[in-house]
Every structure is written in structure tokens, then in C-alpha cells.
Amino acid sequence: MKHPVDVHVGKRIRHRRWMVGMTQQQLADSVGIKFQQIQKYETGMNRVSASRLWDISRTLGVSIGFFFEGLSDENPDRGVDPDLLANKEAMELVRAYYAIPEAQRRRLFDLARVLSDAA
Missing domain, CATH: 1.10.260.40 (lambda repressor-like DNA-binding domains)
Known part of the structure; x- marks a missing residue:
């Protein structure tokens, strides 16, 4: 098992x-x-x-x-969450996110957090 x-x-x-x-x-x-x-x-x-x-x-x-x-x-x-790791779209999004330079990635992260709080 x-x-x-x-x-x-x-x-x-x-x-x-x-x-x-x-x-x-x-x-x-x-x-x-x-x-x-x-x-x-x-x-x-x-x-x-x-x-x-x-x-x-x-x-x-x-x-x-x-x-x-x-x-x-x-x-x-x-x-x-196993569904997250199995979701190809989510994994592609994460891969693309980490391809962004760190300073820009931090701003994108802050924007995503603001948008998710507003939803």
C-alpha cells in the first residue's frame, strides 16, 4: 500500500x-x-x-x-492538491510564471492577489 x-x-x-x-x-x-x-x-x-x-x-x-x-x-x-498537479493548464501557468524575471514576477503576483481578493 x-x-x-x-x-x-x-x-x-x-x-x-x-x-x-x-x-x-x-x-x-x-x-x-x-x-x-x-x-x-x-x-x-x-x-x-x-x-x-x-x-x-x-x-x-x-x-x-x-x-x-x-x-x-x-x-x-x-x-x-493533487488536482492542481494533474491540471496541465495550471502547470503551464506556473511554468510560465517562473520564466518571468523576478521583479516582474513579484508585481504579477501582487496583481493576482489583488484580483483574487476582489473576486
């Missing part, structure tokens, strides 16, 4: 890999494993060891903590 934390970490791996435009094969090659293992990590079917998570985090350019963001101590299976 899949543990909710393993599923969450796998979704965060997939999310970040997609954000940087990397294929499963490229990530696997970078950390020295087969792409099928990346598939198993991303679905939560296999648990990612600490050393492998370290390698993946370095390859994807994030801290190890990134993979645990959004987890709740009280209910680990209520982390990042």
Missing part, C-alpha cells in the same frame, strides 16, 4: 521535473537509475531513499525540503 508521504514526495518530484522541462529519462540518467524507477517514485509506488532524494534535489535545483512542502503534520495525505 502506498504511504501518503511517498505519494506526496513523488508528486513533488514530478512537479519540479516538469517545471524545469526535464524528462523522466533525463532525470534518471542524471541520478544513475532507470527511468522506470523515476516512474515508480513519481507515483509513490516506491519510496525514495534519503541519498536518492539528495541526488534528485541537486539535479532539479531545489532543497530536499521542497519535496515535503505542503504536508500537514496532522494529516499527511492532505498536502498539495
Whole structure:
């Protein structure tokens, strides 16, 4: 049975890999494993060891903590909304957002927050 934390970490791996435009094969090659293992990590079917998570985090350019963001101590299976990570439009929007230079991105973020508060 899949543990909710393993599923969450796998979704965060997939999310970040997609954000940087990397294929499963490229990530696997970078950390020295087969792409099928990346598939198993991303679905939560296999648990990612600490050393492998370290390698993946370095390859994807994030801290190890990134993979645990959004987890709740009280209910680990209520982390990042799985529908958000599965929604291609939302993911494309996030990718486009991070392609914007930081100063402009901050202004866009402030505008989005004002618009959402007004809605």
C-alpha cells in the first residue's frame, strides 16, 4: 500500500521535473537509475531513499525540503492538491510564471492577489 508521504514526495518530484522541462529519462540518467524507477517514485509506488532524494534535489535545483512542502503534520495525505498537479493548464501557468524575471514576477503576483481578493 502506498504511504501518503511517498505519494506526496513523488508528486513533488514530478512537479519540479516538469517545471524545469526535464524528462523522466533525463532525470534518471542524471541520478544513475532507470527511468522506470523515476516512474515508480513519481507515483509513490516506491519510496525514495534519503541519498536518492539528495541526488534528485541537486539535479532539479531545489532543497530536499521542497519535496515535503505542503504536508500537514496532522494529516499527511492532505498536502498539495493533487488536482492542481494533474491540471496541465495550471502547470503551464506556473511554468510560465517562473520564466518571468523576478521583479516582474513579484508585481504579477501582487496583481493576482489583488484580483483574487476582489473576486
